[in-house]
Amino acid sequence: MTATHLMSxxxxxxxxxxxxxxxxxxSHFGGLESDLYGDTLFDGHIAASHAGQVVFTKLEANRHRVLRSQRLARSSDTSYLKIVAPWQGSAAVEQHGRQAFVRPGGWAIYDTTGSYEIGNPERVEHLIVMLPREQLTERGLRLEPLMARHVGGASGISRVALEAMRSTWQELPSMSEASACGAGEMVMELVRLSLQELAGKASSATQMEALRDRIRDHIGQHLRDPGLSIEGMALALNCSKRHLHKAFSEEDDTLANHILRRRLQACMRDLKNPAMAGRTITDIAFSWGFNNGAHFSRAFREHTGMAPSEFRQAAWRQSGV
Structure with a gap:
């Protein structure tokens, strides 16, 4: 019988x-920072178990975010591909300038050897699966283009993979160590096949995903420009505004909200950074494309649950500055 580690x-x-x-x-995820959207009341539960080299974690918690910086990724001695598959709630997976929203019935994957951010904007119940990275890279898969993508779960091999991950987790307490190891290997193979299929697709869906990548890249390059606009983006990418909006129509987001959130996340990073202590909050906000202090403060409070000054002080207290 495989052991399960519980935390509450x-x-x-x-x-x-x-x-x-x-x-x-x-400690459990190997160097991962978290914040609670400014909430003061919180409860969470973690249960974890192994199936051979694969680590399964069931996480239940109030809304929260987790962040792995490039510095933390470089200093880690473990290399995993990490999957989030919600049972309840949703997750926003951001890596390599891409962002994938995932809800129950789907899953998304990301790479712990690089920086990433996961937003859980509501109470969640997630299955998190960690697979040894080298087990998938040795098969020749190019991982970077596949990270922070909504892999699926509604049909095909990705659905088989999702059901295998869920059923393996649920049955682990009844498995012998040898059976659990075999189940873990099966899950790795199903995930590999799902990623291989995702990498090989040449459909209108992947063409739309390619456009989303171009949009996100453009936003990342011009995020500090207060003149960044849908009209200018359409002109730069040689497509219509309608086509830009359509590219985001399958996500739980709009282009305007995507730009706003990325600017707010950039401001949050700077406000946490002790090296930025000499810069005013307004200066930081304006450096990331905001041009109205009152609008920034309102948007920041809606995003984090705290005023910018409160967020900065709390981050410094937590880091001991």
Whole structure:
């Protein structure tokens, strides 16, 4: 029978649960920062088990975000491909300038050897699966173009992979060590086949995904420009505004919200950075394309649950600055 490791904030006093959660997330996932959208009340539960080399984690928690910086990724001695497959709630997976939204019935994948951010904007129940990265790269797959993509789960091999991940997790307590190891190898093969199929598709769907990549790249290159607009983007990418909006129509987002969120995330990184202590909040906001302080403050509070000054002070206290 395979062992399951359980963690619950129920054992901690309410005022201590946020700090306890951050410590657990940091240690269990090998160096992962987290924040709670400014919430003061929190509860979360983690259960984890192994199927050979594959690590399965069931996570239940209030809304929260996790972040792995490039520095943390470089300093880690483990290399995994990581899958998030929601049972309840949603996740926004951001890596390599791409962002994939995933809800129950789907899954998305990302690479722990690079920086990434996962947003969980509501209470969630997720299955998180970690697969040894070298097991997939040795088959010749180019991973970078496949990361932060909505792999699927509604049909085909990606659905078989999703059902195998879920059923393996649910049955692990009844498996012998040898059976669990075999189940883990099966999951890795199904994920490999799903990624191989994703890499080989040449359809209108992947052409639209390619346009989304071009849009995201353009936004990333011009994020600091306050004049960044849908009209200018359409002109630069040689397509219509309608086509730009259509490219984002399958995601739980709009282009305007995508730009706003990326600017806010950039401001959050700078506000956390002690090296930016000499810069005012307004200066940081304007450096990332905002041109109205009141609008920035409102948007920042809606995104994080805190005023920019409160967020900065809380981040510095947490880091000991």
């Amino acid at each position: 904030t129920d054992v901690a006093a309410p005022a201590e649960r946020a700090a306890v959660w951050r410590d657990w997330v940091w």
